Amino acid sequence: MTATSIKHAPSDVEEVRQAFYKDIARDDLAALWNVMGNFVKPEPDGPAKPALWNYSVVREHLRTAGELITAEEAERRVLILQNPGLPGSSLITRSLFAALQLVRPGEIAPCHRHSQNALRLIIEGGGAFTAVNGEKVYMEPFDLILTPAMHWHDHGNTTEQDVVWLDGLDLGIVQLFEASFANHFDGKVHPETRPAGDGFVRFGNHARPLTGISDYDTTRYGLYHYPYKQWCATLEQMRSDAPDPRHAHMIEFTNPTDGGPVLDTISCFAQLVPGGMSTKSARSSDGMVGTVVSGSGAAIISGERFKLTEKDMFIVPSWMPLELKAEADLTIFWFSDRAAQKKLGLWRSA
Amino acid sequence: MTATSIKHAPSDVEEVRQAFYKDIARDDLAALWNVMGNFVKPEPDGPAKPALWNYSVVREHLRTAGELITAEEAERRVLILQNPGLPGSSLITRSLFAALQLVRPGEIAPCHRHSQNALRLIIEGGGAFTAVNGEKVYMEPFDLILTPAMHWHDHGNTTEQDVVWLDGLDLGIVQLFEASFANHFDGKVHPETRPAGDGFVRFGNHARPLTGISDYDTTRYGLYHYPYKQWCATLEQMRSDAPDPRHAHMIEFTNPTDGGPVLDTISCFAQLVPGGMSTKSARSSDGMVGTVVSGSGAAIISGERFKLTEKDMFIVPSWMPLELKAEADLTIFWFSDRAAQKKLGLWRSA
Amino acid sequence: MTATSIKHAPSDVEEVRQAFYKDIARDDLAALWNVMGNFVKPEPDGPAKPALWNYSVVREHLRTAGELITAEEAERRVLILQNPGLPGSSLITRSLFAALQLVRPGEIAPCHRHSQNALRLIIEGGGAFTAVNGEKVYMEPFDLILTPAMHWHDHGNTTEQDVVWLDGLDLGIVQLFEASFANHFDGKVHPETRPAGDGFVRFGNHARPLTGISDYDTTRYGLYHYPYKQWCATLEQMRSDAPDPRHAHMIEFTNPTDGGPVLDTISCFAQLVPGGMSTKSARSSDGMVGTVVSGSGAAIISGERFKLTEKDMFIVPSWMPLELKAEADLTIFWFSDRAAQKKLGLWRSA
Amino acid sequence: MTATSIKHAPSDVEEVRQAFYKDIARDDLAALWNVMGNFVKPEPDGPAKPALWNYSVVREHLRTAGELITAEEAERRVLILQNPGLPGSSLITRSLFAALQLVRPGEIAPCHRHSQNALRLIIEGGGAFTAVNGEKVYMEPFDLILTPAMHWHDHGNTTEQDVVWLDGLDLGIVQLFEASFANHFDGKVHPETRPAGDGFVRFGNHARPLTGISDYDTTRYGLYHYPYKQWCATLEQMRSDAPDPRHAHMIEFTNPTDGGPVLDTISCFAQLVPGGMSTKSARSSDGMVGTVVSGSGAAIISGERFKLTEKDMFIVPSWMPLELKAEADLTIFWFSDRAAQKKLGLWRSA
């Protein structure tokens, strides 16, 4: 490509440019033409689509998977909620992963840890445990359980019934930053380091241990368990407020050591929309994964209506307006990457 | 004073200097001679002394005060624990105020607010209330109740028994900075703004309200009540740890909105020393006010022994070494200015 | 897919499973088989490759682009440094964009703003300006100029020589979070709001304005200009240290309003490796974009050797070990997503 | 004191109460009667008075002290600006100490460190040095030099002229908290650890060293020198703003490592009031120590007029309204305990 190239007639301009593009591509260069528009948009306009997974449908698939997959392979008995707008991605938004896992009686998972932050919302069954850094947390339906980055975790179902939970992870975020580290524990199960439920009593009572196995100066976490019984009580208490027109009654779960989001990258929320209420349209730049904990109604996402029944999961992509219609009192658990967006100065709502 | 003055013989030097000091005093100047030593010390060495107030003695005085002081004057029915090393100060350390207040059945205090941060530890009686910004908090023995700076507060004893509580305030701190502001509420009692106990359910369950009367972006406080039942459970849980040689089992109460100290200037702690244990000597730069919640034993403060029985109050001045001897399991509630010292980079322990 | 399916002989298992996968795909579900391995890796192992862009080669392409692209289209006269491991991405790492822009005499760019954070390192030419929120910043070679998220910016070359700069943006990050917002200014050029260079004097002298157009309580930025003259002096001063075996002499540019990274998502660094020194292998989880400001030598990235000459750009992907060999004193400007990784708890180095 | 005491006639009440007070005093108890009013005030109303020290008067006393006090005793050649409302306190406000020190040619001070934070504003003479942790900082008139808590410091006048500086310390604060620690350096002078002026180049150019003698993770300080030349330029730049009615042009000096106040407890400010301007009344809860750097005019403090000439020092106690009248352009250096008050939630302005 030389300066003389451009002396061609205007009709040749495009041809000349195409030759130039090829030329520079060999040197790992690309021209900006049209590219910026893919990134710098007046408003979020990503490929993720709104979608809902009806729990009875998913549950039937889980049942089948429970038969197809042996106990030895149980780790793989996970059905990923893949966004229909992100085929092949295994993700529910560009940043987040959501999946349903079935754990059958007697199954135990090997202990490991990784840079990815994870949350677990129990959907069915009670009495199984997740162990975090060697502390067992026993689960009941709709409890939230955390396994923050680089915390050892394993789980076991020592009950006689199936357990189903929702896993939420920041897989897309850690991948973007190419910052994944992981280890397998040397031994299938982490030794018990503390009594079961220890952190809940130790960190969950508005105090910080100054002595013992938890050292304040190095511990940013201590509470891994947010029981449904407790967060539900908070929402019930909020019925004494006039419902917010857009959000009705809503809380964000917090880390008691700093009052911030429960995980470094993921925020969790719970919402109560009283029966009969329709919320006004609201939107935010974090794509939000919802799970219907109880009640029924509908979600209108960017104008598309999704019927909501118990235990359904659904995704409201970034910046898409959401309205909720509650028939019976509607309780929804949400998670999103709001924690990360706020830290990076990116989060917006309207 | 002129240059010629110094031509005097050495024996006159002191005389000449004395004349100089008088001379400059008229211009509001003082010479540094000896002064710095009063301030810049190799180690804390203040006038506050260790002391203990035996509750049965104080209680008897309170009873008398209850008879001497009418209901109309009830606000004045407060006995100040004045440090014997700080006569006339009304303070228990240079920075802190501690007092016992008796509230008789039917008494109601007028509502006010001030820059001073206050805490209340209930010593006797249950069922009375403190209202904070119009939210009633009902109290039981050894509950901790907060009235942070500039929060409206009043209280009432609508029960049929006497209530006694310990008041802790940062009077010395606010005085040092000459930063006291205060208002009387226009109306004896603040109107009820929320259901009784609302904050405990709303902020005490590891969540932050995003809707309703509590606005996350402006609220640094929400939890005013730390029930004994709850903090005692945390200490009990910590029995599973090997006791720390110097502190046995100890927690700091935290503000759930930020994980920090409960008040801007005051930290609160609770400690459990198992029966039979003697702690090793420990010291810190914050003078600490202790209250024996249960158990018995002794405190050795800078070598001086104080017998500890239930409900006794005592003061461990800054940097004085403390050893605790527990006969029966000893539970102590503490408060100090550690919150302020840490923010100002002053706190040390050894 | 029914329970009976699994009664087939072991040889049929894979077939049955494949049928199951197809079945669930219709319901936007995917099985976890193999997927987690793409995300959860023992160490970073992304597709980005190490690469170097020789400036003389790129400069020649820029010259051609300068002829091919008219002044009216000048915004498009940008050559993207596209990672050879990320074809079609327009990105230099998964999170970052880097490009060289040629601005010819007399060209002025229209004013706009966007959620994306941007930095500009001047490579050639002096005297042109970037205006940030209406304040002109005049540029000299190797000055760093910031246009933080949602700050209005335009630029103009009112000199008689070409200007070339390196643009660095967090395009991949904002895309991941689907959080892009942008506006065009109503009018090609933002009105001048302050004297040219105002922020540098106002915020660059270790003071914070309490009066005037900059309001401390709302301003997180004020300094948009980090002159080469100044940062070079800091590196020169550091010659009095024994060089760090792995990093020789290195600084991170800081935002004077909080001492943190210069942008919410991007950190900038400068490094001086004295002539003759070879640094020991170092790695970090942030992929780093280097520009040779002066000197010569080589970079060994994961064992691959790249010759370094003045103004060359190169990329060290996440976690790849880097050794630098300085022939003549080697000064390198770096930028990476370390700011974001640290906030999200992801950053590691070794 | 028994219950029967109160059966006396009403006329005896006061007598009975007096007996009671004496009774409880023996048990280190005091009654609240009247005491709270000394602490909890509707507005700050402390004993500190506004005052001004005319520099020519003080300078003459310093000259005399220079003759009275030998080089061996030079450390004592300090004249304290003692608030006329705080006789015997050695303090200029309850929290702060201010003094003028004369250092004669050839004098060297022994190295020490202490919990107290200190600042130095040079008033006369140039070329002497303060060494902070072994790094010499050479001083010129109206430079600000910091010696933060527990930093080793010594100073020397190796010039042939007298040097006079203003010392500001947080003596009252450290005393209140009984948190004074201090050490003498083993050896009169700290060994030189870095080149003179190193920190200014290393930390003063909007970068943070990642290598070398300054370790980012442990260093909260690095810049000890705020030259007059630099801060004066910032104020001059601000002349392009419309002067703020109450503050004209004003800056707060900042610590480049965090953008916060220069010392943990003390904030420093500089102000320019253009000639002819009269500022509107302003007040704040921090008592402020002013030094006239240049210009002339008057300060009206709580209605009392003080004539201002070059190098005069004056005190505006907490909450007293201040108006400034500038005849010629008036430049004032200020310091106060605002840093501490803000951290403790106490600071207010109006």
Ligand SMILES: [Fe+2]
């Ligand atoms: Fe995992």
Ligand SMILES: [Fe+2]
């Ligand atoms: Fe009060």
Ligand SMILES: [Fe+2]
């Ligand atoms: Fe732009």
Ligand SMILES: [Fe+2]
């Ligand atoms: Fe000193």
